[in-house]
Amino acid sequence: MSESSEPLLEIKNLKTHFKTDEGVVRAVDGVSYSVRPGECVGVVGESGSGKSVTQITVLGLIPQPPGIIAGGEILFKGQDLLKLKPREMRKIRGNRISMIWQDPMTSLNPFLKISRQLTEPLMTHQGMGKEEAREKAVEMLTKVGIPAARERFDQYPHQFSGGMRQRVMIAMALLCQPELLIADEPTTALDVTIQAQILELIKDLREDFGTSVIMITHDLGVVAGMADRIIVMYAGRVMEEAPSNALFHKPSHPYTVGLLRSVPRLDKGRAARLIPIPGLPPNVAKPLPGCPFAARCNWAQPKCNEAFPEPVDFGDGHRSYCWRAEEVRAADLGTHADPGHIDAIEAKVKAGESIELQGEVG
């Protein structure tokens, strides 16, 4: 995918805040990223990082109040979704942009047969007649791998297993052949063997329909196999964005490095001890002027608490929002494979020495 192609979705400096008793929670605090046509973008972050709220804002589903869209633009094919009237937004949501939610049990209506839930978008958005919509919906259910789709069409959600329900959700999301599919932790509630089925399905459907996908997840493994590009979020901010390979092999933000080193890998076994990120995720109700990760960061300097870093651009869409991004990148601390070596570097970092290790680390 070349940089030059026009983005399908462009989020610019988006700020979604919530008024609560404890103050204004800055769930999304100046997030910018874009998705190009046909691309799969992974958004990674822990709970409270704002990865889901960003996408709920894109869909125009933030309840206001308590939510406040405090700033920014969401350009979908150049059109700012935040400026649309609710009626206009309804024409896009579920039609040109659709979503797969995390929990297929709570996001299907338990009182309605799936036939009703699947034909509704076709009849509303595409003006199909009932019969035509039924045909199309059954065809889509078959495509997502529901056995005996025609016989099961008039069943209720509880009659399907978790994996099957998620397939129904995916079928529903794809019915109108959306240009953008937002998948929010689509496999978190599922077992690994079922997860493998669903991920394969999303991959196949992406190829068939050329849909762009935003895959929101906390699981680095899931995005490694799926995404072309990855956005790493923390406390309502983007920390790093990069093409998949670069993110895993040339991580250039201390938080990304921290995540990669703290996750056990099936292929690494017991060899090395995990290196956890110290401390706790921050309270987004008490915003700090600087980098939200500074309090847990081994690389932090006084500057980090004063101002949020400007992005450092490494080319090919690889940006890191860290004052010391160049050094982090050069230190090459990607995994926990060689902790002794990492300790030595980290000691140097703490002591404020400069890092000159390029090419030395295996």
Add this chain to the structure above:
Amino acid sequence: MSEQQEPLLEVRGLKMHFPIYKGALIRKEVARVKAVDGLNFKIHRGETLGLVGESGCGKSTTGRTLLQLYTPTAGEVIFDGMDLVKLDPRALHAQRRNLQMIFQDPYASLNPRMTVGDIIGEPLRVHKLASGVEANRRVQELMEIVGLDPRFVRRYPHEFSGGQRQRIGIARALASRPSFIVCDEPISALDVSIQAQIMNLLEDLQQEFGLTYLFIAHDLAAVRHISDRIAVMYLGHMVELATGERMYEAPMHPYTQALISAVPIPDPEIEATRQRIVLQGDVPSPINPPSGCVFHTRCPFAWDRCKKEMPDFHEAEPGHFVACHLIDEPARQPDAYKKIAAGSVSGENQGDATSASVSAREEE
């Protein structure tokens, strides 16, 4: 390690069935959920045995039944030479201080009305191990051991984060100086960056106090990281048991092979080249499990025998147990299966020499 070979706990023919009743006046047993259906395995002193499987496979029930939180339907649980199933309530109560549990949900497993000090100190009172000043001192010591600030002793669970609560649960489990701890999904409710903190803590505690763990989780990568040996369960049965390395490099059961191939690895280059075995369908209901081998409905290699005859859980190579008919009918083994079982697929990036020598041994 020779001392590892001495079993601390031995399970023989363990079954845990939950009856389903129907009828308001005359309650009649109409069916049974066969949550655990005939397990045989040993846990060695000082080791971590990982127990993996998908939801509903009976792994948590196994952990709870070992600790006699459920009364097993059949079988023996021999701990330190005693069959826990046969112990009278008083003798069992005395044994409980040696057997502890860390629960999955750090929110539901701590009483919200008790202070942290009371929660951690409860085992001391229950087992009359310490009281008064001595108990307080011990509670503070336990808090320090698990990385909590002892000044928070009078706080309530809601004042702590998920990771800190899990530390409280761990301190409580350690209070009575147990030798065996069942860790039931201890990290799955925690954020990624906190999971590593808790795993490292569990490893440190094991070193320091010579603990033996049964580590139950659905996350195979976490289990591989922390366990010496790994057992895989499917629908109430144990299908494979081996060391972590052997399990990853040369899994012998088709279900284990699929499970391992399904776990994503956080590295795009590796992901791009991995062969994924995608199992068809869902796990059948444990109320009415399939005949013969319980996995035959989803097994890509099943034939008639698998539908009729339940395979034995036996030692196929030293220390490697498996329940599959393919093992004693090598002629039936498809090439795809052989390749993985011989360790030539996932073991590529690892020690090739070991897998080659083992596959040579298998062919003898």
